[in-house]
Amino acid sequence: MDNVLAFGAASGQAGRVDALFVMIAAIGGFFFFLTQGMLIYFAVKYRRRLPDRDNETPAITGSPLLEFLWILIPSIVVVVIFYYGWRVYTDQRIPVAGATEVHVNARQWMYEIRYPDGRTAINEIRVPAGKPVKFILSAADVLHGFYLPDFRVKMDMIPGRVTTLWVQPDRPGSYQIFCTVYCGTGHSNMLAQLIVMPQREYAEWVEHGAREGGEAGGKEPLHERGERVVKGAGCLNCHAVDGKEKIAPNFRGLYGSKVPLDGGTSVTADEEYLRESIEDPGAKVVKGYPNVMPTFKTTLPRKDTDAVVEYLKTLK
Amino acid sequence: MVNEPGNGRGYLEERGWRSWAFTLDHKRIGAMYLWTTTVFFLIGGVFALLLRLELLSPQARYFGNHTYNVFFTLHGAMMIFLFIIPAIPSGLGNFFIPLHIGARDVAFPRLNLASYWVFAAGFLVIIGSLVAPMDTGWTFYTPYSAKSAAAVTTLSLGIFLIGMSSILTGLNFIVTIHKLRAPGMTWHRLPLFIWGMYSTSIIQVIATPVVGVTFLLLAAERIFGVGFFDPAKGGDPVLFQHFFWFYSHPVVYVMILPAMGIVSEVIPVFSRKPIFGYKAIAYSSVAIALGGFLVWGHHMFTSGMSPLANMIFSLMTFFVAVPTAVKVFNWTATLYRGSITFEAPMLYALTFIFLFIVGGLTGPFLGALATNVQLHDTYFVVAHFHYTMMGGTVMGFFAGLHYWFPKMTGKMLNEKVARIAWALIFVGFNVTFFTMFVVGVRGMPRRYAEYLPKFHTENVISTIGSAVLALGILVMCWNFLQGLRKGAPAPANPWRALSLEWRAASPPDVENFHEIPVVTDWPYGYGTPKA
Numbered sequence: 001m002d003n004v005l006a007f008g009a010a011s012g013q014a015g016r017v018d019a020l021f022v023m024i025a026a027i028g029g030f031f032f033f034l035t036q037g038m039l040i041y042f043a044v045k046y047r048r049r050l051p052d053r054d055n056e057t058p059a060i061t062g063s064p065l066l067e068f069l070w071i072l073i074p075s076i077v078v079v080v081i082f083y084y085g086w087r088v089y090t091d092q093r094i095p096v097a098g099a100t101e102v103h104v105n106a107r108q109w110m111y112e113i114r115y116p117d118g119r120t121a122i123n124e125i126r127v128p129a130g131k132p133v134k135f136i137l138s139a140a141d142v143l144h145g146f147y148l149p150d151f152r153v154k155m156d157m158i159p160g161r162v163t164t165l166w167v168q169p170d171r172p173g174s175y176q177i178f179c180t181v182y183c184g185t186g187h188s189n190m191l192a193q194l195i196v197m198p199q200r201e202y203a204e205w206v207e208h209g210a211r212e213g214g215e216a217g218g219k220e221p222l223h224e225r226g227e228r229v230v231k232g233a234g235c236l237n238c239h240a241v242d243g244k245e246k247i248a249p250n251f252r253g254l255y256g257s258k259v260p261l262d263g264g265t266s267v268t269a270d271e272e273y274l275r276e277s278i279e280d281p282g283a284k285v286v287k288g289y290p291n292v293m294p295t296f297k298t299t300l301p302r303k304d305t306d307a308v309v310e311y312l313k314t315l316k
Numbered sequence: 317m318v319n320e321p322g323n324g325r326g327y328l329e330e331r332g333w334r335s336w337a338f339t340l341d342h343k344r345i346g347a348m349y350l351w352t353t354t355v356f357f358l359i360g361g362v363f364a365l366l367l368r369l370e371l372l373s374p375q376a377r378y379f380g381n382h383t384y385n386v387f388f389t390l391h392g393a394m395m396i397f398l399f400i401i402p403a404i405p406s407g408l409g410n411f412f413i414p415l416h417i418g419a420r421d422v423a424f425p426r427l428n429l430a431s432y433w434v435f436a437a438g439f440l441v442i443i444g445s446l447v448a449p450m451d452t453g454w455t456f457y458t459p460y461s462a463k464s465a466a467a468v469t470t471l472s473l474g475i476f477l478i479g480m481s482s483i484l485t486g487l488n489f490i491v492t493i494h495k496l497r498a499p500g501m502t503w504h505r506l507p508l509f510i511w512g513m514y515s516t517s518i519i520q521v522i523a524t525p526v527v528g529v530t531f532l533l534l535a536a537e538r539i540f541g542v543g544f545f546d547p548a549k550g551g552d553p554v555l556f557q558h559f560f561w562f563y564s565h566p567v568v569y570v571m572i573l574p575a576m577g578i579v580s581e582v583i584p585v586f587s588r589k590p591i592f593g594y595k596a597i598a599y600s601s602v603a604i605a606l607g608g609f610l611v612w613g614h615h616m617f618t619s620g621m622s623p624l625a626n627m628i629f630s631l632m633t634f635f636v637a638v639p640t641a642v643k644v645f646n647w648t649a650t651l652y653r654g655s656i657t658f659e660a661p662m663l664y665a666l667t668f669i670f671l672f673i674v675g676g677l678t679g680p681f682l683g684a685l686a687t688n689v690q691l692h693d694t695y696f697v698v699a700h701f702h703y704t705m706m707g708g709t710v711m712g713f714f715a716g717l718h719y720w721f722p723k724m725t726g727k728m729l730n731e732k733v734a735r736i737a738w739a740l741i742f743v744g745f746n747v748t749f750f751t752m753f754v755v756g757v758r759g760m761p762r763r764y765a766e767y768l769p770k771f772h773t774e775n776v777i778s779t780i781g782s783a784v785l786a787l788g789i790l791v792m793c794w795n796f797l798q799g800l801r802k803g804a805p806a807p808a809n810p811w812r813a814l815s816l817e818w819r820a821a822s823p824p825d826v827e828n829f830h831e832i833p834v835v836t837d838w839p840y841g842y843g844t845p846k847a
Binding site for chain 2: 016017020021024025027028031032035036038039042043046047048049056057058059060061062063066067070071074075078079081082084085086088089090092093141142143145147149150152153154155156158159160161163176178179180181182183184185186187188189244246247290
């Protein structure tokens with residue numbers, strides 16, 4: 001996949017950004033070798049050889065022509081670069097009519113995806129290949145970012161505002177999404193995928209898979225389904241299943257344990273407590289942890305919540 | 317006209333802590349700033365090394381995410397507010413502005429001492445904020461900083477005080493440069509370091525109040541719940557970014573202009589040539605200082621500003637690049653047909669130019685809108701910033717320290733050790749930071765405690781480079797301490813330079829000059845007119 005610029009451009013727009021990048025690199029490279037070359041050449045050629053040459057250095061104090069030229073030429077060059085960069089940017093910012101719309105709402109530390117037809121997902125956006133896509137971006141708590149390196153674009157996600165970003169995904173594949181605006185402890189775990197599907201597969205997925213919340217059918221064991229949901233819903237950004245503790249309580253050994261709460265009381269982590277903590281996380285906050293978990297009441301179907309609880313029971 | 321050096325009492329002769337704490341001598345105040353800022357440079361550097369250590373592995377291995385975030389916040393905040401903003405202006409500037417213009421002190425010595433103690437109060441408050449260390453990044457972006465449980469209010473109070481000190485120092489310098497120049501020291505006979513300091517002081521006086529007020533608004537939001545930046549109360553988080561960058565962009569010129577001034581001093585002395593294009597260098601400093609106020613939006617191209625605003629900020633940004641390029645061309649032309657020697661000050665000055673060219677030429681990638689949208693908030697920005705600020709300002713600072721060490725201490729440095737340190741710093745710096753350009757273009761976002769395994773190689777290389785860089789800086793510090801303890805006595809003018817500070821003794825007398833010198837020529841009259 002990796003090409004000269006270290007990753008393949010995923011769209012025609014990205015190709016244009018790459019062309020601009022190469023142009024700036026070429027101009028920059030020319031001036032790099034010119035200036036560094038002069039610097040090193042002069043430093044070597046005019047190093048002191050004989051002490052008495054000190055008195056023979058010419059008293060050159062300037063050259064109006066040279067100075068005029070090296071004000072004029074950089075001015076022209078930067079205007080050219082500016083113009084090109086602005087044009088490519090402007091074309092990026094104007095959405096094409098008929099784009100598929102996807103709403104993305106960011107919160108610490110996940111992306112909530114909502115399609116116009118009501119489908120929802122977390123940290124995974126599916127779109128058909130070959131059609132323009134418009135992302136409608138918002139944030140629930142603090143600033144977040146939405147960065148698609150393969151498409152060479154990003155946009156900040158701002159509480160109280162809606163920002164938009166438009167791409168034309170030409171090639172099917174799975175593309176990384178990063179949060180780029182620092183948003184707290186889980187910032188570097190706030191990742192998502194843009195999955196560009198061939199149009200027929202996409203239509204099939206909309207028809208069958210989407211509403212059930214995944215690719216697999218209904219026959220998988222509940223705890224396996226729960227594991228899939230936990231991985232897909234971003235739970236593991238904050239909760240670890242083993243090893244080092246992250247931002248939130250560790251999942252392993254949680255079920256059945258006695259959990260100390262804020263305010264001095266405690267509770268046994270049974271099915272009802274786990275369900276409540278998924279759907280209304282602020283109700284019983286574990287002592288020593290920040291109350292930052294969002295509710296999943298609307299984003300996870302009840303069946304998935306139950307499956308998650310079943311999965312947690314297996315983590316002994 | 318020429319003073320006999322060493323007739324009077326050296327400024328270092330008086331002993332005891334009171335002689336320092338209550339001194340009105342600009343040289344002592346400058347020295348106190350230099351010690352303080354250097355200590356914070358080293359502490360900030362330790363934080364940087366801890367960051368690089370954590371980034372050795374893609375998964376958080378040593379500290380965990382929160383601690384990593386605290387470390388990069390402290391690295392940034394200390395380096396910016398406690399080292400790189402005050403180090404050259406308040407440290408070397410205090411020491412050398414009066415000596416350069418032929419004055420006995422700054423215009424307001426008591427205000428100068430007050431500035432130091434306000435600065436000290438500021439850094440004490442900042443150290444106090446470590447009880448709940450901040451994890452917002454040095455940029456304090458709202459709403460995260462408004463909600464964070466860390467001691468954001470305390471830290472911003474500390475920075476408010478530091479800013480106040482910065483304003484007072486800038487004011488003092490402006491008056492000093494206007495009113496206390498020696499007879500015959502016309503504006504066009506001023507050393508270029510003074511032009512750089514003058515431009516810097518203007519920025520400090522105009523821009524710093526804005527960040528002070530911004531931090532007050534943030535404190536009001538945190539303490540009283542006034543929603544300046546809270547959308548739920550009708551505020552706007554992006555407004556904070558505008559305020560913040562209205563100060564913090566011009567302030568990068570507070571950092572770089574004095575360093576450019578030092579380079580403009582060092583290059584002619586070690587080339588034995590007059591500076592090429594004096595007026596262009598002098599006026600470009602002022603142009604950068606003023607133009608720098610109109611480009612803050614280029615930090616916010618992806619923040620949802622209108623495409624029209626983005627276009628204007630992008631264009632303005634490119635025009636600020638031109639006076640910077642002019643300086644580079646002029647320095648290079650100064651070398652032409654010189655008789656160049658490569659003592660440590662010159663090595664660092666040439667390194668400044670070399671690294672600053674890299675930093676400068678990677679600027680257009682970020683100034684052009686379409687590539688900015690790609691590279692913003694990636695490691696490319698981190699690399700660009702460190703090439704200009706560490707490769708630029710810090711190398712200029714090192715050049716100044718080596719250049720003026722004999723004058724400040726009366727001792728010479730070990731040249732051989734200085735060159736070893738320089739080589740380590742040069743190699744280590746490039747290995748550390750050039751790698752970041754590569755990983756940035758490949759898409760790695762900044763401020764990530766954990767990262768995807770595909771970025772692993774670059775991060776390991778960068779960490780190795782940071783160890784070499786740190787070793788070089790340790791060797792340099794060791795050389796300074798050795799020089800202080802047992803360096804050979806320095807003559808008044810070891811570099812055969814023409815500016816006025818070299819007419820004073822090494823170290824200078826309390827009064828700087830026995831008689832105020834009368835200036836008849838500019839300070840760059842090297843070379844022979846008819847050769």
